[in-house]
Amino acid sequence: MAWTLQEIEVALEKNLKRKFKHSPAEATKYFGYYTYARDTLISEKIFDAVGSLKKDLSDHGQDHIMNVLANAGKLLGKEVDKMDAIQLYFICMTVLFHDVGNLIANRETHHQHNIIREIYDYVRNKAKEFSDERMLVPEVASKHSGTAGDGSKDTIKELHEETPYLFETPIHTKMTAALLRLADEMAEGYHRTSIYMNKYYNYPYAENSKIYHKYGEIARPFIDRKGKRIGITYYFTLCAKDGIITEESHNDFIELYSFTIRRMLKIEAERKYCKYYCEWLSPFNKTDITFNYFVDNDTNGEIKSKQVRLDNAQLVLNDLVLPIDETLEKFFKEKSSYEPENVFNSIKSAFDEK
Numbered sequence: 474m475a476w477t478l479q480e481i482e483v484a485l486e487k488n489l490k491r492k493f494k495h496s497p498a499e500a501t502k503y504f505g506y507y508t509y510a511r512d513t514l515i516s517e518k519i520f521d522a523v524g525s526l527k528k529d530l531s532d533h534g535q536d537h538i539m540n541v542l543a544n545a546g547k548l549l550g551k552e553v554d555k556m557d558a559i560q561l562y563f564i565c566m567t568v569l570f571h572d573v574g575n576l577i578a579n580r581e582t583h584h585q586h587n588i589i590r591e592i593y594d595y596v597r598n599k600a601k602e603f604s605d606e607r608m609l610v611p612e613v614a615s616k617h618s619g620t621a622g623d624g625s626k627d628t629i630k631e632l633h634e635e636t637p638y639l640f641e642t643p644i645h646t647k648m649t650a651a652l653l654r655l656a657d658e659m660a661e662g663y664h665r666t667s668i669y670m671n672k673y674y675n676y677p678y679a680e681n682s683k684i685y686h687k688y689g690e691i692a693r694p695f696i697d698r699k700g701k702r703i704g705i706t707y708y709f710t711l712c713a714k715d716g717i718i719t720e721e722s723h724n725d726f727i728e729l730y731s732f733t734i735r736r737m738l739k740i741e742a743e744r745k746y747c748k749y750y751c752e753w754l755s756p757f758n759k760t761d762i763t764f765n766y767f768v769d770n771d772t773n774g775e776i777k778s779k780q781v782r783l784d785n786a787q788l789v790l791n792d793l794v795l796p797i798d799e800t801l802e803k804f805f806k807e808k809s810s811y812e813p814e815n816v817f818n819s820i821k822s823a824f825d826e827k
Contacts, residue, residue, distance in 0.1 A: 517595075548754060560642065568653060576592065612632070613650045613653070617657050632647050703744055709764070731813050734811065740760060766820050768820070788811070
């Protein structure tokens with residue numbers, strides 16, 4: 474797929490022209506710095522090679538990078554128009570490089586700054602004019618996942634309190650890391666997998682990767698800055714034979730639904746965590762979840778799909794009511810109607826009534 478220019482990239486060029494309105498050559502120079510890095514990652518197949526070499530992963534290639542850029546733009550909204558051009562440049566650069574470590578390392582270490590810097594150095598060739606960038610981009614991009622030195626997940630706190638400078642411009646590193654992290658977290662959905670491969674080759678991935686591809690098929694995230702929310706709509710499909718949901722479908726549903734709740738809780742935790750470090754994200758005060766259920770019933774070879782509507786199909790997680798911890802046990806204790814077997818039994822009961 475060819476690269477599609479994202480709105481945040483358009484804003485970057487516009488902001489650079491505004492910042493350097495008396496020195497248009499400077500605007501061209503800095504935008505060229507960005508596009509050279511991006512186009513090298515594309516032309517050298519660095520983005521797409523991740524998918525070729527790490528076939529079990531959900532997509533971390535070019536499409537994913539475009540999605541994260543789009544998400545960053547949606548999360549920022551009109552903040553983009555007020556932002557310093559070099560700060561916006563830095564945001565875009567961290568998005569470009571945040572996942573390149575997957576090419577040369579495993580999932581456990583791909584985010585580490587020294588791993589990211591190997592690819593960065595290949596692209597920039599250690600040119601002296603990028604000395605500050607060489608330190609800052611891998612360091613901040615590395616905080617999008619992983620574990621902090623104290624064993625916690627609070628990786629962003631490890632960034633220096635002192636404001637660093639890039640091209641003689643102060644840069645908000647913690648805010649950038651938080652924005653990247655949430656933009657990446659919201660990059661879920663069918664574009665992260667191959668529905669064709671899943672259907673006709675029965676999820677041809679390592680056993681521990683299959684669930685991520687199944688999740689990608691059913692998740693549809695959205696970002697609504699005006700509505701002060703992020704959200705995900707889920708679409709579950711169960712299979713029935715002659716009016717009875719099969720045991721295989723029952724088991725598959727329990728596994729996928731349980732994984733979905735874990736992902737939902739993680740996204741909500743990331744919303745709150747990233748918001749703590751990033752005032753650009755301050756409007757987002759809730760996560761809206763919608764569950765949709767369908768049953769495909771096979772009767773004498775004829776398959777008809779019926780939607781099952783449950784009373785608890787809508788769920789809002791916000792700063793007031795979210796359980797303190799993120800464990801499934803805590804969540805299900807507080808909201809027992811979302812316990813997988815209870816949801817399945819509700820679907821089964823509603824389907825049987827039809």
